[in-house]
Amino acid sequence: MNLDKKISMAVIRRLPRYYRYLSDLLKLGITRISSKELSSRMGITASQIRQDLNCFGGFGQQGYGYNVEYLYKEIGNILGVNEAFKIIIIGAGNMGQALANYTNFEKRGFKLIGIFDINPNLIGKKIRDVEIMHLDSLDRFVAENQVDIAILCVPYENTPAVADKVARLGVKGLWNFSPMDLKLPYDVIIENVHLSDSLMVLGYRLNEMRKSQRNKS
Amino acid sequence: MNLDKKISMAVIRRLPRYYRYLSDLLKLGITRISSKELSSRMGITASQIRQDLNCFGGFGQQGYGYNVEYLYKEIGNILGVNEAFKIIIIGAGNMGQALANYTNFEKRGFKLIGIFDINPNLIGKKIRDVEIMHLDSLDRFVAENQVDIAILCVPYENTPAVADKVARLGVKGLWNFSPMDLKLPYDVIIENVHLSDSLMVLGYRLNEMRKSQRNKS
Structure with missing residues (x-):
């Protein structure tokens, strides 16, 4: 190589x-x-x-x-599917829970070891044997466990602050689901998932196809 | 323009x-x-x-x-945010439900009007006032309602058949969440969302950063 x-x-x-x-x-x-x-x-x-x-x-x-x-x-x-990257999910709302339940990631070498939220109704619940913990215990958890990647499924407004906190704790990979291009002044790798962008491109292309079909007929 | x-x-x-x-x-x-x-x-x-x-x-x-x-x-x-595209979700599992709960799409001109599944425990339930219907009633629903886009959140193996059915019914936009590059022999617009791909790229980049940091030290 x-x-x-x-x-x-x-x-x-x-x-x-x-x-x-x-x-x-x-x-x-x-x-x-x-x-x-x-x-x-x-x-x-x-x-x-x-x-x-x-x-x-x-x-x-x-x-x-x-x-x-x-x-x-x-x-x-090359992709590291045998690395067993340890991941945590921050934000156990709809998207966080959906991702926590998505077993496909494990087949590709990503192991979920923790889920964090601030909603008292969620703390202590389990998703596929992984407990939802309070965000306050994140510091200790990251100190005690190797955490390679944090999946950020928190509300838009909170994303920059949560991302900053996670990166300061030493987590080097961030997978961000908020519709923003997250940037941080540290050595971290960030992948932004822009679901709305993809849907909007679909809408645009659909309109264009319809226009061109109307023009033909 | x-x-x-x-x-x-x-x-x-x-x-x-x-x-x-x-x-x-x-x-x-x-x-x-x-x-x-x-x-x-x-x-x-x-x-x-x-x-x-x-x-x-x-x-x-x-x-x-x-x-x-x-x-x-x-x-x-240009993107059509005022078009009010009508969307349905097929597959009310974790990802389907997460997307159904995602109100951000509505702000961008996409209105959820139906959810379909085959799980009897889900049929009749509502997500944000939208009822989960049996997939068997999809034909009639599409005939009676304008459906612009179908979001496919069905298991991998079923995705091609469901996509084919939806496209034959006349739905022109497909947003596919199965990890495959869906192709169909019709005039339809397909956007594939590859979440695992994005996560794998993050894992790769993380490894490369660590390697280069080790080489420096």
Whole structure:
């Protein structure tokens, strides 16, 4: 693996997609695949695939293509699916609870170890054996447990302050569900999930399709 | 507005982001802004901003910048926030319920009018005054109501069949939460939300940051 070269975010963002497609191929019993065929399944060019995978050392053989299981495992390793990242959820409202119940993350190497809220009606309840604790006990919890990632499902107004607190406690990964581009003046990695943005893009594209259909008729 | 030119998906995907930043500026009482200042807030170049907005006719004035409220309203119109898209949710599990409870979508022009599931324990219950109906009544519901968008929160294995059914009934917009790139042989617009992908990218970036910190020390 090439550790010297900085890999672009565009390439990194495609890795989980490769991982998904390879997982599907494995389920279908497909053991090897050419970059051309993978290309037509994924809707990206074969040269893009070769270029992407070359960032991590290649994995393909001229005339053979890719060994699906090998490539799946290697991309899994690159993504850290065997790392068992420890995650906590802050905010056990609707979205926090939905994510806490989402077992798919565990298959990808993310283990939920704590849930925090300030609502007294929620404290002490369990979601899939993980207790909802009061936010006041976050400091101690983070001091006593390795916490890699905090999922922020708190109200919009509270997000910056909660994020700041979590980052000061030393949690290095933040997954933010508030509709804002969270920024912090520390060495932390932040991924913002913008659900409303995605829905608005869908609405826009729907309108455009309807307009173009009206123009045709 | 330029209706002839095809606008790239990259530009379209930035529109909700402009909309968010302009909304924040309005809340801060800022009435006008230069592309340079907007650029530094958003972390994209000023020339990119001018280029993006020019796709829709400009909106800026040399030496004045952008009128925040006007630009906010115009981008809102382009995105269709006043369209009142009618949406239904299929699958009232954790994620479906979380989305049904998410009032933010309504502020952006999306109105939830129906929820569907096959679980007898859920049928008849209400989420924010919207009843959960049996999936068997979907045909009639879509025939009797304008449904613009269906949010698919069904199990992975069932997603393609449910999506196919919904599209055949004439729903033109699909918002898919299953970790797959849903494709359909009809004129439908599909937006796939890949939560696991985002989390995996976060895990990857976290690992890379740690590696580089270890290498430095």
